[in-house]
Amino acid sequence: MSEQQNIAAYQAKLAQYIKLGSVSAQYQQIQATAQFLQGIFTQLGGQVQVFSDHKFPLVFADFPAATPAANATTLLFYNHYDVQPADPIDLWQTDPWTLTKRDGKFFGRGIADCKGDLFVRLTALKNYLDAHAGQPPVHIKFLVEGAEEIASQGLQDYFEQYSDLFKSDLIIWESGSKNERGQLRITGGNKGISCFELSADSASRDLHSSNAAIIDGALWHLIDGISSLHQHGKISVNGFYDGIAAPTQRAKNLAHKMYFAPEQLSRLYELKYPFLQGSDEDKIKEAYLFAPSFNMEGISGGYEGTSVKTVLPAHGVAKFDMRLVPGQDPAEVAHKVAVQLHDNHFADLKVNYTMGVKAYRSDMDAPLIQQLIATAQTVYGGADSVEVLPTSAGTGPSYNFNHYLHAPIAAIGIGNPTSGAHAPNENVTEADYLMGIKVISQFFTNLSQR
Ligand SMILES: [Zn+2]
Structure with missing residues (x-):
């Protein structure tokens, strides 16, 4: 099939995936969604295992490369198939469980967090496999859990049992977003x-x-x-x-370049007190990420x-x-x-x-992360089109991933500041969806030439 046909075919599968309404908090469609993914990965030629030791099955798909040279590098995509409840339903302009295209955007629960991202990755892989006689560029693995929205219940047990299977050299995190300035944000780690x-x-x-x-x-x-x-x-x-661990000078430099306007924050919340660091913007940014x-x-x-x-x-x-x-x-x-x-x-x-x-902070100088950043800069239009953050100010389970898999982590995705993850009318733009496929496709091509 042509690339365009693959994009259309995977969009249709994405619509089915969203229709499944896999709300972990209500244990809705959890088994059915794990089975659905098993089918998707199998059709794509992966070796699929669904682990059911825990109430929320873990879907693992393996795409080993043909040659030892290509197998020397392993890329692991982490996603979750569960989503937040759609409530309050009244505030949705279209049915949350129906993938709807309107005004250049896709709407549906999970499209930004993170069902859309998984299908961007699958589409890129399908295109690559079609163009290369079914051979992936490097060893590729997918780990898709079903309880991320409820504190990743059971994930640690799965790691303890099966982490050898998940070993990789780079973990691509579930999702990511552009910042308010429209730059693609690549983030490593969490507080x-x-x-x-x-x-x-x-x-x-x-x-x-x-x-x-x-x-x-x-x-x-x-x-x-x-x-x-x-x-x-x-x-x-x-x-x-x-x-x-004090942040490196490079991590500090990245923080200083972060798009973050204290003034705007102050206006938005009508803050009555000065920032704890005073008025020095660089100090505020460093504290936000590293303190x-x-x-x-x-x-x-x-x-x-x-x-x-x-x-x-x-x-x-x-x-x-x-x-x-x-x-x-x-x-x-x-x-x-x-x-x-x-x-x-x-x-x-x-x-x-x-x-x-615990916290985890990626070394954004890790060669594979550097390669991902360079790829994104090429695809999105230059160095200024990408913002690199060594960590987010929020908390997430990245520590466990690094602890068990010993690989650096980078988050990249198709969201934007108005995507409304966890909120009504969750959406991504069609342009970001297509760019997401492009950047992962280009990353595959670049990896194959390592
Ligand atoms: Zn998520």
């Missing part, structure tokens, strides 16, 4: 996170507030303890910054109703998240908070660690 609660119990029940002259209440005590940990963005937990943070999500206790209740609360609780950088361990960080409180007369405050994940 980590440590989530915990601090709680204080000062008595068996609330007291009359006349007792405040002689008794410290749980809420004051909790706030005093919290204050001892943090002042104006500076985290004063003993050992908190220990072991942090750990300590956020209080909420605090509660005592009387929170209208008017007055003269009560001395016996209980208070506050929730926190710390964004972490490479070199920090989420549980260890929560433990350091407990030690700090203990050593500063707040031993009674309870630290309840709830969840965490």
Whole structure:
């Protein structure tokens, strides 16, 4: 089939894929979607295995190359076949489970995150295989999980069982997006996170507030303890910054080039306080990507109703998240908070660690990542058409991928700032969809000439 015919044929399959409505949170169509992908990969000539050790099957497809030279390089595409619920359905202008083309855009739940990306990759591979007697450019693998939208449940178990199968030299992450300036963004890695609660119990029940002259209440005590940990963005937990891997100069340079306008952010949210780093844009950008943070999500206790209740609360609780950088361990960080409180007369405050994940930052100088960046620059129209970020400021499961597979990670995809992943009217432009196929196709060609 011609390239155009393949594009059309895979678009039709993508419509079926979106129709499947694979919402992991509701365990909707999960088995059926894994089977659907098994069929797609098999038709394409892959050796497919569907692992069902866990409630959410993992689909693995292997396309080994013909020669030892070509097999020396392995590329792994990571995607997920699950999506977010479509709610609120009323806000969709077209049916979320029907791939709809309108005004140069494709609409449908999962088109940007990340069903469209998988089909961009499959179309590129199909075109390459057709043009090369069925032989892939290098060893190619696809790993498609079914529970990404619910914290990748079971993925770690699959890694522990089968990570030898998934070994690769470069991991292409599930999706990616253009930035607000229209540059294609290639990102490596994520910050980590440590989530915990601090709680204080000062008595068996609330007291009359006349007792405040002689008794410290749980809420004051909790706030005093919290204050001892943090002042104006500076985290004063003993050992908190220990072991942090400083960003390289090149990573810093990439951060400085990032499209990020503090002014705009300030206007958008009508910020009342200056940035923690002052007005130095480079410092703000470095902190955004490379500095750990300590956020209080909420605090509660005592009387929170209208008017007055003269009560001395016996209980208070506050929730926190710390964004972490490479070199920090989420549980260890929560433990350091407990030690700090203990050593500063707040031993009674309870630290309840709830969840965490480590950070991972790609070396954007890794040769295969460099090759991907160069390919994207050629396809999209020059060095300025691509923005390279060593990490995103958000959190994701990239640490586990690197930990088990020992390969650098790069995210590249077909989204844009108004794609609305997880939101109603999720969309990508047809132009970005076609460019996505082009860039992966060109990457295959360049890899075959290594
Ligand atoms: Zn996703």
